[in-house]
Each structure stands twice: as structure tokens, then as C-alpha cells.
Amino acid sequence: MMGAVARQVQKGLGQIRQTFLGLVARGGSKQLQLTGVADEVLQEVELIQQVGFSSYIPENSKVVIVPLQGKTARSIVVATTGGAxxxxxxxxxxxxxxxxxxxxxxxxxxxxxxxxxxxxxxxxATEDVLDQKGSMQEIRDAYNPHTHGNSPPPSVKME
Incomplete structure (x- = not known):
């Protein structure tokens, strides 16, 4: 009796698709076309991404495919890696x-x-701003006291 139940459970589990890896055949940021095991093609698979983050998944990236309720036709992608x-x-x-x-x-x-x-x-910035030639403070230090001949320094100083 227990052997028969175990066989029925195994048979039922065999009909439930488990999470698997695939490759992106057509990239996107919302839906992807994928190739799975034995070159099966999955069309318009939804890509689930974190709120506040959106990326375009390029072709040939590896993906983790989760068949919702064990059905390949209801699959989603939850993770990606391996772009160019x-x-x-x-x-x-x-x-x-x-x-x-x-x-x-x-x-x-x-x-x-x-x-x-x-x-x-x-x-x-709460500190100095720098580029390849110097800092904003160095510009102020050079500008504020400068003169042209006998003219006075600038009336409005750079702060």
C-alpha cells in the first residue's frame, strides 16, 4: 500500500515543472523569449524585477525560470546573469x-x-569640488585678489 502511494506521489511530482535555467533568445525589460532545456522555446515570459530597478536583459543571458504552479506556460524569470x-x-x-x-x-x-x-x-558638496587641474577653492583664491594693471580687485568676491 505504501509503495503504491509513493509511486502516485512521484508520478504527481513528475508532472510539476521545477525551477530551471534558460537562455534569453530575445531580450527585453518586461517580457523575454527564452530557450530552455532541449531547445524548448518559451514565449513572452514575464521578467520580475525589484521595485525601483529596471534593466534590459540582453540576448544570451542566463536566467532562472520559475514555473508558477508547476506549469511551464505560467513561467516567470526571477534572476539573470551573464550579459556581454x-x-x-x-x-x-x-x-x-x-x-x-x-x-x-x-x-x-x-x-x-x-x-x-x-x-x-x-x-x-560639503567638501571641495576637484577636477584634473585643481579645486573650486583654488579658483576663488586666484580670482578674488586678482587685478588688471592698476585696477582694484573684483568688487564682488567669489564665496
């Missing part, structure tokens, strides 16, 4: 990156940004 660009981070680090080589990398010594920075709003 992959960043390896050290312990404690976090990196947000794209496939164009841009990144925001949170490291122990601070935030590193690779690529152009476009800001729509104020930029405020």
Missing part, C-alpha cells in the same frame, strides 16, 4: 552597470562613476 559585460565586485561592494560600460560602483573608498554624469537638479 559582467562586473565582479569584492566583498561589501555593489555595482550597477549597463552593457555599454557605464557603472555606479559603491566601494569602500567611495562611489565611483564610470561614464558621463548628467544631473537634472542641484549638485551640492
Amino acid at each position: 559585460v559582467v562586473v565582479n565586485v569584492a566583498e561589501g561592494e555593489v555595482c550597477i552597470y549597463d552593457q555599454f560600460g557605464h557603472s555606479v560602483w559603491l566601494k569602500e573608498d567611495g562611489t565611483h562613476i564610470e561614464g558621463n554624469l548628467f544631473v537634472n537638479g542641484k549638485v551640492q
Whole structure:
């Protein structure tokens, strides 16, 4: 009797699709076309991402596919890896990156940004602002006392 029940349970479990790995055949940020085991094709599989984060998953990325209620037709993607660009981070680090080589990398010594920075709003600093030639304070220090011949220094100083 117990053997028969065990066989029925195993048969039932065999009909429930377990989580599996696949590859992205057509990329996207909401729905993907995937290839699974034995070259099966899964169409319009929903990509589940964290709130506040959205990324376009490129072709040939590896994905974790979860068949909801054990049904392949109701699958979702919950994790991805292996795009053309992959960043390896050290312990404690976090990196947000794209496939164009841009990144925001949170490291122990601070935030590193690779690529152009476009800001729509104020930029405020509690310390000095530097570029390759010097600092904003050095500009002030040079401007405030400067004169042209016998003319007086600027009437409005840079603060």
C-alpha cells in the first residue's frame, strides 16, 4: 500500500515543472523569449524585477525560470546573469552597470562613476569640488585678489 502511494506521489511530482535555467533568445525589460532545456522555446515570459530597478536583459543571458504552479506556460524569470559585460565586485561592494560600460560602483573608498554624469537638479558638496587641474577653492583664491594693471580687485568676491 505504501509503495503504491509513493509511486502516485512521484508520478504527481513528475508532472510539476521545477525551477530551471534558460537562455534569453530575445531580450527585453518586461517580457523575454527564452530557450530552455532541449531547445524548448518559451514565449513572452514575464521578467520580475525589484521595485525601483529596471534593466534590459540582453540576448544570451542566463536566467532562472520559475514555473508558477508547476506549469511551464505560467513561467516567470526571477534572476539573470551573464550579459556581454559582467562586473565582479569584492566583498561589501555593489555595482550597477549597463552593457555599454557605464557603472555606479559603491566601494569602500567611495562611489565611483564610470561614464558621463548628467544631473537634472542641484549638485551640492560639503567638501571641495576637484577636477584634473585643481579645486573650486583654488579658483576663488586666484580670482578674488586678482587685478588688471592698476585696477582694484573684483568688487564682488567669489564665496
